[in-house]
Amino acid sequence: xxxxxxxxxxxxxxxxxxxxxxxxxxxxxxxxxxxxxxxxxxxxxxxxxxxxxxxxxxxxxxxxxxxxxxxxxxxxxxxxxxxxxxxxxxxxxxxxxxxxxxxxxxxxxxxxxxxxx
Amino acid sequence: xxxxxxxxxxxxxxxxxxxxxxxxxxxxxxxxxxxxxxxxxxxxxxxxxxxxxxxxxxxxxxxxxxxxxxxxxxxxxxxxxxxxxxxxxxxxxxxxxxxxxxxxxxxxxxxxxx
Numbered sequence: 186x187x188x189x190x191x192x193x194x195x196x197x198x199x200x201x202x203x204x205x206x207x208x209x210x211x212x213x214x215x216x217x218x219x220x221x222x223x224x225x226x227x228x229x230x231x232x233x234x235x236x237x238x239x240x241x242x243x244x245x246x247x248x249x250x251x252x253x254x255x256x257x258x259x260x261x262x263x264x265x266x267x268x269x270x271x272x273x274x275x276x277x278x279x280x281x282x283x284x285x286x287x288x289x290x291x292x293x294x295x296x297x298x299x300x301x302x
Numbered sequence: 303x304x305x306x307x308x309x310x311x312x313x314x315x316x317x318x319x320x321x322x323x324x325x326x327x328x329x330x331x332x333x334x335x336x337x338x339x340x341x342x343x344x345x346x347x348x349x350x351x352x353x354x355x356x357x358x359x360x361x362x363x364x365x366x367x368x369x370x371x372x373x374x375x376x377x378x379x380x381x382x383x384x385x386x387x388x389x390x391x392x393x394x395x396x397x398x399x400x401x402x403x404x405x406x407x408x409x410x411x412x413x414x415x416x
Contacts, residue, residue, distance in 0.1 A: 189344070216401050228306070228392050228407025229345075274344070278401035287360050288335060289401035292344030 187212040189277050189293035197299045202265055206296045208258040208275035216278040216289070220249055220260050223272040223295070232260070232273075262298075270300045303328050308393050308408035315383040315415045323378040323411050325393030331406070333396045334376040335360070336368065338389040339410075345392065351376055352399075383415045 192207045210218070217236045221229035233244045235251040235258060242249050246269075248261045262269055275293040309324045327334065335350035347360030351370040365387060367379040376395075380387060391411045396403040 219404065221405075227409050228394070229405070230407070231404035234404070280401070287358065288347055288350055289399070290347070292346075294342060294344050 187277070187279060187291045189275055189291045191273075191275050191293040191296050193296060194294070195297040195299070197301060198265055200265055200267060200300050200302050204262050204265060204298065206260045206262075206273050206298070208260070208277075208293055210256050210258070210275070210277045210291070212256075212277040212279045212291050214280045215253060215256075216280050218251060218258050218278070219276045220247075220258075221274040221276060223274060225271070229274055265300045267300050267302060270298060272297050305329065306393055306395055306406050306408035308391075308411050310411060311409070313411060313413050315380070315413065317383060317385060317415060319383050321380050321383065323380075323391055323393075323413075325376045325378065325408060326374050327376075327393075327395040327406070328374065329395060329397070329406065330373060331395035331397050332373065333398065333400060333403075334370065335394050335400070335405075336366070336376070336378045337392045337394065338362065339392060340389050348378065348391075380413075383413075385415045387413065388415045389413060 189210045198204050219234045220232045223229040233249045246263045251258045272295040274295045277291050306327045332353045336348040337345040346362050349368040351357045357368050393408045394405040396405050
């Protein structure tokens, strides 16, 4: 069964510090991996997508990495801001018809990040 | 563009009542879907639609109905509400198939069934 495991479950850091969120997956055959940010009371918003051939991709202060061999991804946040407080969800896409949900997606449970002033 | 709009934002139902959660998108996306989000669990797919007139079941479809008469609207109906349906419901749309296009989510409907 396809699975996505995220760690840590929750994280509290001080404003200005860096942090790294982890995502391990067993989805096969792998198509791509997305990181979503979900603010409290809002729907998730896509931050970045990683395909099989990509190792690193940056979006402002967010940098995602992908190791397709070990089936691991990370999301690194640099110089955290109060607005980074949110849940971060890792979503892995399988080739449709081969696993995951009917939409080909397997969702992680998310990491709840709190930035303290 | 308003994106994906969900109404209502909050709803309280008694067991056995029925209701419809509304979802509309103005991005001309063919694909739309409904998810539920429960504490300690990832988003779970309820129903989805690849275009007007076409719907299909997701992972947790029991107790829910959908229809897609237009590209813009994708309502979710609870036939006879149960406490197990207490959850936050998200509607989403994507330009292409969700496995290779980002999902655009609404801001959710928080439903409590007593």
